[in-house]
Amino acid sequence: MLNTYTVIMLGQRGSGKTVYLASLYKKLSTQGELGFFLEVNSAEKRKKLKNIYTQLTVEEDWPEGTQVQDLSEWTFTCKVQTPELPIYSACQFTYFDYAGGLLTDELEDDDENIDNELEDKINNADALVALLDGQRICELIRGQKSGLIWSIKDLPIILTIMQKTDKPIHFVISKWDIVKDHYTLEEIRGRLLEIEEFNNLVKLRTQQKTPVRLIPVSSVGMGFAELQSDGSMKKTGNLPKPYQVEMPLACILPDMIKKTLEELIRKKEQEKQENISVQPNLSFWERLTGFFGSTIKGVIETVND
Numbered sequence: 310m311l312n313t314y315t316v317i318m319l320g321q322r323g324s325g326k327t328v329y330l331a332s333l334y335k336k337l338s339t340q341g342e343l344g345f346f347l348e349v350n351s352a353e354k355r356k357k358l359k360n361i362y363t364q365l366t367v368e369e370d371w372p373e374g375t376q377v378q379d380l381s382e383w384t385f386t387c388k389v390q391t392p393e394l395p396i397y398s399a400c401q402f403t404y405f406d407y408a409g410g411l412l413t414d415e416l417e418d419d420d421e422n423i424d425n426e427l428e429d430k431i432n433n434a435d436a437l438v439a440l441l442d443g444q445r446i447c448e449l450i451r452g453q454k455s456g457l458i459w460s461i462k463d464l465p466i467i468l469t470i471m472q473k474t475d476k477p478i479h480f481v482i483s484k485w486d487i488v489k490d491h492y493t494l495e496e497i498r499g500r501l502l503e504i505e506e507f508n509n510l511v512k513l514r515t516q517q518k519t520p521v522r523l524i525p526v527s528s529v530g531m532g533f534a535e536l537q538s539d540g541s542m543k544k545t546g547n548l549p550k551p552y553q554v555e556m557p558l559a560c561i562l563p564d565m566i567k568k569t570l571e572e573l574i575r576k577k578e579q580e581k582q583e584n585i586s587v588q589p590n591l592s593f594w595e596r597l598t599g600f601f602g603s604t605i606k607g608v609i610e611t612v613n614d
């Protein structure tokens with residue numbers, strides 16, 4: 310039996326959760342240079358994710374906002390590929406997609422059980438990732454009211470949830486494609502640290518020596534969409550080129566699957582001794598840490614005070 314880990318992305322309405330899920334799957338469902346890939350465990354769900362991605366790519370409209378009733382659960386098997394061994398299933402992780410309103414809005418009585426269900430999942434999660442809406446962050450830096458509201462209402466709700474856990478937490482900035490021409494990651498980091506609740510959480514984690522990361526991603530990549538002056542997002546007709554969508558997982562998974570991997574490597578070492586004709590150029594662990602290690606270094610900024 311594989312270990313299953315639960316990763317929950319915390320993001321308000323419109324922050325980009327559903328688009329991210331579809332884009333993540335698209336990017337990671339094929340074997341490639343990354344060294345690992347994802348498989349969705351049900352054929353039905355696989356189709357659903359592909360459909361969302363196709364709609365995202367070819368239709369003029371974006372996928373609809375998720376309805377409160379549509380809390381959905383996705384189980385991915387994370388498979389590791391190596392040149393010298395058959396493909397290994399390293400772990401499974403579960404991911405939820407839900408209506409962001411569940412986190413921030415007052416709910417009808419009928420919806421309260423769904424809210425409780427989500428709360429349970431959050432409390433039992435193995436890692437939390439906050440999806441910070443890049444569009445709102447820009448509005449905040451520009452001094453627009455919508456950005457201010459985000460910083461005093463929506464963000465603190467997410468931070469309060471994160472404060473309650475001692476599991477790994479990371480921050481992802483969504484919609485980096487529309488942010489990056491205006492602000493650097495440093496500027497954004499600085500502005501976020503001016504928010505007291507954010508600063509406190511980062512300080513606490515730094516004292517505990519569990520680094521918090523700030524990871525810019527774009528589910529669609531540069532040039533796919535243009536922000537309009539009324540705040541809407543217009544597609545340009547270009548194809549999506551997901552940017553750094555695998556990075557949040559690349560930060561979380563190695564820690565969680567370390568034990569499993571060590572076990573695999575041990576077995577592998579034994580095999581090597583028994584059968585000297587196998588001459589792998591790189592060990593499992595080297596490949597994996599090589600991948601995770603090298604990608605993580607340059608691109609991800611560690612937020613510390």
Ligand SMILES: Nc1nc2c(ncn2[C@@H]2O[C@H](COP(=O)(O)OP(=O)(O)OP(=O)(O)O)[C@@H](O)[C@H]2O)c(=O)[nH]1
Binds near residue numbers: 534
């Ligand atoms: N430019 C750009 N826009 C994005 C990106 N991801 C999402 N968007 C925009 O943000 C909107 C909301 O994205 P969703 O993924 O539906 O947001 P959500 O978090 O699932 O929202 P709820 O389901 O309402 O909780 C999309 O319709 C797009 O207009 C991105 O990577 N780049």
Ligand SMILES: [Mg+2]
Binds near residue numbers: 328374408
């Ligand atoms: Mg959604």
